[in-house]
Every structure is written in C-alpha cells, then in structure tokens.
Amino acid sequence: MPCLQRAITRVLIHGVLMAGAAFMLLPFVWMLATSIKPPEEVFSATLRLLPTRFFGAENYSFALTQAPLLRFAINGVIVCLGILVVQLLVAIPCAYALAKLRFPGRNLLFVLVLLALAIPVQVPALPLYIALAEMELLNTYLSLMLPFLFSAFAVFLLRQFFKSYPDDIIQAARLDGMGEMEIVWRIVAPSAWPAIAAFSVFSVVAHWNDLYWPLIVITDGGMATPPLGMMLFADAETGSNYGALMAAATMLTAPLVVIFLFARRWFIAGVTMTGVK
Amino acid sequence: MARVELESVSKSFADTTVLSGINLDIADGEFLTLVGPSGCGKSTLIRIIAGLEPQTSGQIRINGEPVDHLRPHERRVAMVFQSYALYPHMSVFANMALPLTMQRLSLWERVPLLRLFSARRRRVMPEIRREVQSVAAQLQIEPLLNRRPAQLSGGQRQRVALGRAMVRHPNAFLMDEPLSNLDAKLRVHMRSELTELHQRLKTTFIYVTHDQVEAMTMSDRVAMMDAGRILQLGTPAELYARPSNLKVAQFIGSPAINVLPVRIGDGGMVELPGSPAMIHTSLPPGSAASIGLRPEALHLLPSGSPRDGAVLNARLRRIENLGAECMLHFDLLALPGHGVIVRAASIKGLSVGEEVVLGYDIASIHLFDAKGERAEVLPISAHPAQREAATP
Ligand SMILES: Nc1ncnc2c1ncn2[C@@H]1O[C@H](COP(=O)(O)OP(=O)(O)OP(=O)(O)O)[C@@H](O)[C@H]1O
Ligand SMILES: [Mg+2]
Numbered sequence: 001m002p003c004l005q006r007a008i009t010r011v012l013i014h015g016v017l018m019a020g021a022a023f024m025l026l027p028f029v030w031m032l033a034t035s036i037k038p039p040e041e042v043f044s045a046t047l048r049l050l051p052t053r054f055f056g057a058e059n060y061s062f063a064l065t066q067a068p069l070l071r072f073a074i075n076g077v078i079v080c081l082g083i084l085v086v087q088l089l090v091a092i093p094c095a096y097a098l099a100k101l102r103f104p105g106r107n108l109l110f111v112l113v114l115l116a117l118a119i120p121v122q123v124p125a126l127p128l129y130i131a132l133a134e135m136e137l138l139n140t141y142l143s144l145m146l147p148f149l150f151s152a153f154a155v156f157l158l159r160q161f162f163k164s165y166p167d168d169i170i171q172a173a174r175l176d177g178m179g180e181m182e183i184v185w186r187i188v189a190p191s192a193w194p195a196i197a198a199f200s201v202f203s204v205v206a207h208w209n210d211l212y213w214p215l216i217v218i219t220d221g222g223m224a225t226p227p228l229g230m231m232l233f234a235d236a237e238t239g240s241n242y243g244a245l246m247a248a249a250t251m252l253t254a255p256l257v258v259i260f261l262f263a264r265r266w267f268i269a270g271v272t273m274t275g276v277k
Numbered sequence: 278m279a280r281v282e283l284e285s286v287s288k289s290f291a292d293t294t295v296l297s298g299i300n301l302d303i304a305d306g307e308f309l310t311l312v313g314p315s316g317c318g319k320s321t322l323i324r325i326i327a328g329l330e331p332q333t334s335g336q337i338r339i340n341g342e343p344v345d346h347l348r349p350h351e352r353r354v355a356m357v358f359q360s361y362a363l364y365p366h367m368s369v370f371a372n373m374a375l376p377l378t379m380q381r382l383s384l385w386e387r388v389p390l391l392r393l394f395s396a397r398r399r400r401v402m403p404e405i406r407r408e409v410q411s412v413a414a415q416l417q418i419e420p421l422l423n424r425r426p427a428q429l430s431g432g433q434r435q436r437v438a439l440g441r442a443m444v445r446h447p448n449a450f451l452m453d454e455p456l457s458n459l460d461a462k463l464r465v466h467m468r469s470e471l472t473e474l475h476q477r478l479k480t481t482f483i484y485v486t487h488d489q490v491e492a493m494t495m496s497d498r499v500a501m502m503d504a505g506r507i508l509q510l511g512t513p514a515e516l517y518a519r520p521s522n523l524k525v526a527q528f529i530g531s532p533a534i535n536v537l538p539v540r541i542g543d544g545g546m547v548e549l550p551g552s553p554a555m556i557h558t559s560l561p562p563g564s565a566a567s568i569g570l571r572p573e574a575l576h577l578l579p580s581g582s583p584r585d586g587a588v589l590n591a592r593l594r595r596i597e598n599l600g601a602e603c604m605l606h607f608d609l610l611a612l613p614g615h616g617v618i619v620r621a622a623s624i625k626g627l628s629v630g631e632e633v634v635l636g637y638d639i640a641s642i643h644l645f646d647a648k649g650e651r652a653e654v655l656p657i658s659a660h661p662a663q664r665e666a667a668t669p
Contacts, residue, residue: 168361169364172356172441175329175354176441178350187364191366
C-alpha cells in the first residue's frame with residue numbers, strides 16, 4: 001500500500017513539474033516553430049505548431065544575409081567574456097578574503113556587498129551614462145562592460161562556497177610556503193569549479209540577453225549586442241517578417257543553450273552546493 | 278633538527294583565555310606529546326608554534342632564535358593535520374613536491390604555461406622528483422604517486438601527509454592528532470611506524486593527541502594539558518607513577534585509576550575506607566580529599582589471610598576477560614555507590630556476586646587534596662604519638 005502511495009505521489013510531482021516545464025518551454029518552442037513558417041502562416045487564424053509549408057531555409061538565409069548576425073554574436077562574445085573574466089579576476093580574491101581572512105572591517109565590507117546586491121543597474125544608470133559620455137566612451141565595448149565588471153553577486157556566491165573550504169588545507173599551503181594570492185589561484189579556486197561554472201552561466205546569460213544597458217550606451221549598429229541587434233534588425237530591414245526575425249533569434253540564443261548543456265553538471269552542482277536558487 | 282622553546286605563551290580569543298603561561302623546552306630530537314581532554318588548547322598551541330596563529334603574549338624560539346615575527350614556512354616546521362589536508366585537485370606526487378617547488382622555484386617558474394620556458398625548472402624538477410620518490414619509497418607509497426587524494430584510503434592519505442612533511446627536512450614535525458581518523462588496528466600499526474620514523478629521522482616531534490595510549494607509548498616526554506595550562510610535564514613513566522594532579526592520574530592509564538573519597542581526620546590522619554589501616558598527611562584536618570589506586574595495585578586476598586593491612590571489602594559485579602588478563606569490576610561494601618576495577622591475571626574461580634577482600638600496599642596510594650593537587654603520604658612511623666592517638 002505505501003508503495004502504491006509513493007508511486008502516486010511521484011506521478012503527481014512529476015506531472016506538476018512537467019506542466020511547469022512545458023509552460024516555460026512554450027515560447028521557446030513557438031519561436032522555433034515560427035522560424036520555419038512562411039509569413040502567411042505566422043498570422044493565420046488557426047493555431048498550429050508545425051507549418052504546412054516548410055519555409056525555414058528562406059527565413060534563415062534571409063536573417064543571415066540581411067542582418068549582421070555574426071557581428072552581433074561577436075560583439076556579444078567579446079562583451080560577455082570581457083565581463084566574465086574581469087568579474088572572476090576581481091571576485092575570486094575578494095570572496096576568499098571575505099571568507100577566510102580575518103581583518104578589521106571584514107563584516108562591514110560584507111554588508112556592503114549585500115547592499116550592492118540589492119541595487120539594480122537602473123539606479124546608477126544615469127550617472128554612469130553621463131560619466132561615459134563625458135569620457136567619450138559611448139559606443140565602445142568598454143562602455144558596455146564597465147557597469148558590470150565588479151559583481152557583488154559573484155563575491156557573494158563564491159564567498160559562500162569558499163566558507164566551507166577546509167581551513168586545514170589553506171594552513172597546510174601556508175606552511176608549504178604559499179602566499180595568499182597563490183593559495184587563492186592554485187588551491188582554493190580550482191576546487192570552486194562548480195561555483196565558478198554556475199556563476200559563469202548566470203553572468204553570460206544575463207549579459208548576452210541584456211537589452212537595457214546596450215540600448216543606453218550603443219547607438220552604432222556595428223557595436224550592438226544580440227538583443228539590441230535584433231531590435232535594430234526588426235526595425236530596419238524586416239518590418240513584420242516574423243519568420244526571419246525568429247530565425248535570427250534562434251541563432252542568437254543557440255550559443256547560450258549549447259553553453260548551458262556543456263556546463264549543466266557543474267551548474268547544478270554549484271547552485272545546490274552554494275545554496276543559491 | 279631543532280630545540281623548540283616556549284616562554285610564557287598565552288592566547289586569548291576575544292575575551293576567552295585559551296592558553297595561559299605555557300612554558301616548554303623541547304630538546305633537539307625529542308618526541309614530546311601534548312595530551313589532554315578536548316578543548317584544552319592543544320591544537321591552538323601547536324598552531325601557535327607553527328605560526329598559523331599569533332600568540333597573545335610570550336615568545337617562541339627555535340634553535341635559540343625568536344621566531345615570532347616569522348611566517349609559517351620561514352619557521353621551517355612541517356605539520357601533519359588530523360584531516361591530512363592534502364590538496365584535493367593535485368596528484369600525490371604534486372602534493373609531496375609542492376613544498377620543494379615552493380622552496381626552489383621562483384614565482385614565474387611556477388606559473389602554468391610560463392613555466393614551460395624555464396630552463397632552470399627543467400633542471401630542478403628531476404631533482405625534486407628523485408627526492409619525492411625516495412621519501413615515497415620509505416613510506417611505501419611509490420605506486421600511488423599518480424593518484425588523487427580522493428582515490429586513497431585513510432591510511433594511505435596519512436602516509437602522503439607524512440611524506441609531504443618529510444620531503445623538506447623540517448626543523449620539527451608538528452602533528453595534530455594524525456592518527457585519530459584511522460581505524461583501531463591501523464592506528465596501532467601507524468603508532469609503531471611513527472615511532473620508528475622518529476628514531477630514524479632524529480628530528481624533533483611535537484605530537485598532539487587525546488589518546489593516552491599514544492602518549493604513553495610514543496613519547497620521550499608528555500605534557501598533560503587542561504584548560505589552557507600544563508598540569509604536568511614528564512616522562513610517561515613519571516606521569517604514571519607520580520601524577521601531580523588527580524586529572525593527570527585519571528587521564529593516564531587504562532583502565533582509569535580508581536578514585537575513592539576520604540576525609541582528613543585529626544592530626545592529618547586519613548582513614549582508609551572500610552579498613553583499619555591509616556595514612557598520614559600534612560593536609561589540614563577536616564578537609565575532603567581523595568585517594569587513587571591503580572587497578573594493578575589491588576589484589577585479591579586469599580580467604581583467611583590476616584586483614585590488618587589496607588583492605589577493601591567488595592562484591593564482584595562484572596568480569597571483563599581480555600584473554601591475557603581480566604578486569605574485575607567490584608562494588609565496595611564500605612562505600613555504597615563506589616566501585617573499583619582490579620587488573621588480575623586470571624578469574625581465579627570467581628563468580629559474579631561473590632564477596633571478597635581486596636588488599637593493597639599503602640605505598641601504592643596516590644593522595645590528592647580537594648583541588649586535585651597531589652599531597653604527600655607521610656610514613657606513619659614518623660609520628661608515633663599520633664599513631665597511638667588514632668588507633669584504638
Ligand atoms: N578561532 C577561535 N575563536 C574562538 N575560540 C577558539 C578559536 N579556536 C579555538 N577556540 C577555543 O579554544 C579552545 C581550545 O581549542 P583547541 O582547538 O586548541 O582544543 P583542542 O585541545 O585541540 O581540542 P580537541 O582535542 O577537541 O582537538 C576551545 O575552547 C575552542 O573553543
Ligand atoms: Mg584539536
């Protein structure tokens with residue numbers, strides 16, 4: 001009897017989870033479906049998932065030839081990698097210091113990190129914009145990256161992870177003659193791979209998909225990141241060619257899906273280990 | 278090779294005092310054990326010696342030189358941790374080679390990729406490899422050099438941790454309960470291996486344990502600590518034969534010493550429980566005290582033998598047969614609620630519930646005052662007047 005009961009609860013739980021997953025996947029599936037539909041089917045009154053006439057080749061080639069998709073993707077890669085590398089270079093030593101070193105003002109600094117977590121980028125957007133404009137940095141990669149180079153979230157996440165790192169190993173490293181910087185990079189950081197991978201996924205997804213900030217600092221289409229590029233593309237060439245638009249969107253989200261699939265194991269380990277949801 | 282001296286070393290965390298006024302002079306090549314109950318400050322003390330934790334006051338000297346300003350690796354001591362503290366993402370070889378690469382290679386010769394261009398590194402590394410291999414051979418872990426710590430058993434990790442300490446020929450080995458994560462059998466084996474290692478290396482060992490057997494069997498000298506102080510420092514034999522404190526007496530020896538309460542009578546005469554015999558002490562009359570009797574100090578008196586010496590009437594409660602000897606647990610008839618353990622060669626045809634008479638030599642009594650400090654038992658013959666007054 002308890003066996004049957006357990007089976008029923010499992011079916012129920014999985015049913016609910018699958019319904020949730022389907023709900024979240026629907027827009028994505030719709031995007032894929034639309035990207036292979038001919039224009040007349042996109043707006044047809046009957047609701048159907050698959051097109052009656054396959055129009056994928058036309059949509060994708062139109063998107064590839066009419067929009068500088070590669071340019072947008074390269075911009076996205078440069079900006080996301082630049083942000084991620086600097087974030088990690090800064091956040092890993094900071095998180096280590098907050099987690100493992102004893103110094104006056106440590107708790108105050110950590111409180112400041114928590115406060116910084118609570119401030120959305122919209123709050124300092126105006127002063128940042130003015131500063132970048134004054135320095136004549138608008139329409140540059142630097143202007144796209146600058147507000148995000150120092151990530152309070154990364155410091156917080158990695159600190160939680162480093163906190164549980166055994167003190168004995170750090171002390172053994174000190175006895176073996178390592179300085180703190182070497183301990184961070186050679187001993188502690190390698191074991192934080194899951195957390196670093198998890199954060200990297202968060203960071204890359206967030207900045208790849210960001211539209212708000214590029215919209216503010218970029219006016220030159222050649223510097224546009226994928227979402228901004230999509231917007232310019234939608235405005236300028238395609239008008240209401242939604243099939244081609246969705247084809248472009250599919251191609252610009254594909255890299256993220258691929259990254260996530262590769263980093264999935266670490267990502268899940270990192271998220272569960274640090275207790276961040 | 279080093280003499281390690283500690284001069285009134287104290288340590289407080291915020292407002293709790295963890296160590297107060299520790300003085301120790303550890304000779305070159307000595308095996309000194311710090312032993313004591315959990316939380317008494319053993320780990321803190323050894324970490325202060327290593328330089329991992331600054332002391333609040335006091336001085337530490339190695340070979341006569343103050344080292345308080347030196348960072349851990351500059352003190353040239355090696356530490357073996359209870360958790361082994363191996364670097365989890367490095368091979369056994371890399372773990373053991375690390376102290377040497379840190380010593381002999383400069384920073385840029387250690388940086389990944391960049392180091393490939395260093396000619397000096399290519400010269401130094403084979404040397405390091407040879408040294409690591411020779412230590413690994415001594416510890417019989419050569420076949421494991423390419424494994425990760427996670428792929429080793431507890432005993433093998435222990436050896437790797439030892440090897441990492443040995444490769445750099447430190448001034449002193451500091452060991453913080455290195456055997457306590459091993460199972461009982463392996464612990465016994467590693468105990469003798471460590472002792473042999475000490476004899477071969479002739480280096481100073483400072484060894485922390487809360488296992489009195491390890492302290493007794495391995496050490497040249499034992500420092501018994503309690504609540505941040507050293508209660509007694511001496512050879513294992515001294516601590517066993519003349520414990521300076523009730524806590525030392527109770528900690529050292531297995532099974533533990535039997536402790537019985539006594540009262541100090543007029544003129545410092547001490548009435549022994551349930552027995553006509555008396556001892557004499559200089560403790561003030563009327564105060565509470567206790568006597569300690571080692572399990573081997575008590576013996577069964579054959580029935581009918583004279584009972585004018587120190588005796589205890591007892592009823593056998595339980596027999597623990599260990600094969601070569603047995604432990605007899607008795608309830609005392611004169612002191613309800615108190616019992617004693619007697620070490621005997623055999624059961625001698627006893628059965629549980631039987632009443633017997635236990636005899637012991639007055640010279641084997643350890644007397645402790647109310648605070649637990651050792652008090653001297655004075656020979657009664659020196660005070661004939663009091664003897665007459667006290668015996669009816
Ligand atoms: N960083 C710290 N902050 C505050 N108190 C500490 C700190 N480290 C140790 N203590 C305290 O110091 C005392 C001694 O600790 P220590 O680790 O030296 O004990 P120990 O003798 O090694 O015990 P065990 O046998 O359990 O390892 C303990 O009461 C502990 O709570
Ligand atoms: Mg300890």
